[in-house]
Amino acid sequence: MDQKRRISSEYEQELLQVRRKLVVMAERVQKMTLKAVRALVERESELAAEVILDDREVNREEVETDELCMLILARRQPVASDLRFVTIAMKMVTDVERVGDLAVNIAERAISLNGAPPLRPFVDIPRMADLTVEMLNKSVTAFLEQDTVLAEQVIAMDDQVDELYHKVFRDVLEIMHQQPETVRRGIDLQSVAKFLERMADHVTNLAELVIYMVRGKDVRHIGKRD
Amino acid sequence: MDQKRRISSEYEQELLQVRRKLVVMAERVQKMTLKAVRALVERESELAAEVILDDREVNREEVETDELCMLILARRQPVASDLRFVTIAMKMVTDVERVGDLAVNIAERAISLNGAPPLRPFVDIPRMADLTVEMLNKSVTAFLEQDTVLAEQVIAMDDQVDELYHKVFRDVLEIMHQQPETVRRGIDLQSVAKFLERMADHVTNLAELVIYMVRGKDVRHIGKRD
Numbered sequence: 251m252d253q254k255r256r257i258s259s260e261y262e263q264e265l266l267q268v269r270r271k272l273v274v275m276a277e278r279v280q281k282m283t284l285k286a287v288r289a290l291v292e293r294e295s296e297l298a299a300e301v302i303l304d305d306r307e308v309n310r311e312e313v314e315t316d317e318l319c320m321l322i323l324a325r326r327q328p329v330a331s332d333l334r335f336v337t338i339a340m341k342m343v344t345d346v347e348r349v350g351d352l353a354v355n356i357a358e359r360a361i362s363l364n365g366a367p368p369l370r371p372f373v374d375i376p377r378m379a380d381l382t383v384e385m386l387n388k389s390v391t392a393f394l395e396q397d398t399v400l401a402e403q404v405i406a407m408d409d410q411v412d413e414l415y416h417k418v419f420r421d422v423l424e425i426m427h428q429q430p431e432t433v434r435r436g437i438d439l440q441s442v443a444k445f446l447e448r449m450a451d452h453v454t455n456l457a458e459l460v461i462y463m464v465r466g467k468d469v470r471h472i473g474k475r476d
Numbered sequence: 477m478d479q480k481r482r483i484s485s486e487y488e489q490e491l492l493q494v495r496r497k498l499v500v501m502a503e504r505v506q507k508m509t510l511k512a513v514r515a516l517v518e519r520e521s522e523l524a525a526e527v528i529l530d531d532r533e534v535n536r537e538e539v540e541t542d543e544l545c546m547l548i549l550a551r552r553q554p555v556a557s558d559l560r561f562v563t564i565a566m567k568m569v570t571d572v573e574r575v576g577d578l579a580v581n582i583a584e585r586a587i588s589l590n591g592a593p594p595l596r597p598f599v600d601i602p603r604m605a606d607l608t609v610e611m612l613n614k615s616v617t618a619f620l621e622q623d624t625v626l627a628e629q630v631i632a633m634d635d636q637v638d639e640l641y642h643k644v645f646r647d648v649l650e651i652m653h654q655q656p657e658t659v660r661r662g663i664d665l666q667s668v669a670k671f672l673e674r675m676a677d678h679v680t681n682l683a684e685l686v687i688y689m690v691r692g693k694d695v696r697h698i699g700k701r702d
Contacts, residue, residue: 319563337546340563341567344570427659
């Protein structure tokens, strides 16, 4: 292989590595999210403790991915779509890492809630978690396959998560009104729903970044402008 | 001026423009934060409506700053500290923009709370806002003057905001326990405190990014690793 081709192939490998790191991080935070909600529903605080440990990996991967991206920008000086890919990857890791932080927040609330009698059967919270994980899954596929249609589906799904959040919020509020002794637990449950709703917001950011990456057009804030 | 010097001076101007845009955005979200809390304390929903409008400017500025940074990366192919500056600026605008979103969230809760009788005199919430704005102010100075000591002060101040958040949370919980009819308003107030606490987290991210930019060393997650 001649020198030029060798360098180009190394460069391809580096871009591939960024892609792979993002996928690994995204898969990890999906598992953490499901585990944190299982810790709550099945009252298994040990699962929650695992989530808290898993987050160290996510934090490590965020720093590594950023460093790799900077190295590529410095060494390879990419332009056009490669440049967009690398800079957007740096923004994406931030959102993925914050999903991991939110899984930890849920795990912490699960530990607190597991120490008291269960407040109510959980129906909507696991649905929120399933939806959020599905959104994250679709975002990753959209990212890998440069699929803006899929990314737009993710953005649309965020409304379902918001609706479920408001439903949990109202249901729990009603219980707290009627049984003031449940206020502490009720607020913890509302927080869990809120954390899932924020996760879905971060995943929506990911989908918007995929669209931006593919089309070179910024769709962020378009909904907000209305 | 010869050709090379002209280009270099244009490049300097572009970097300066990124810097200026970040400062303008940061100042705007500081004002929005104070205005949103005043809307609550002085029960002036018109101020809250202003905050919601101001956020459009912040969103516009985020997109513009990102585009400018991408342009610089593509055209000038910066290396070393300039590269770090540009990529970190792209991360910083995300955090600043989210502080703006949180000011909007506070403004929305203020409008809701202003429609009901006041729950309690506000003492800790304005203190949280003042602290957060002071942190943001110091972060901007640290960024402009490459002052890592100041950035570390910002990181340390985050604990004070966290403490105040937990104080507001407990105080409001107590009121809700004793007067279940206040639960709705209590939760809105706790949310306002939570939004301020999240703002301070974003500002802490900014300070960590300043340290990373200056030292070329990543301090993110160091606290979390313990």
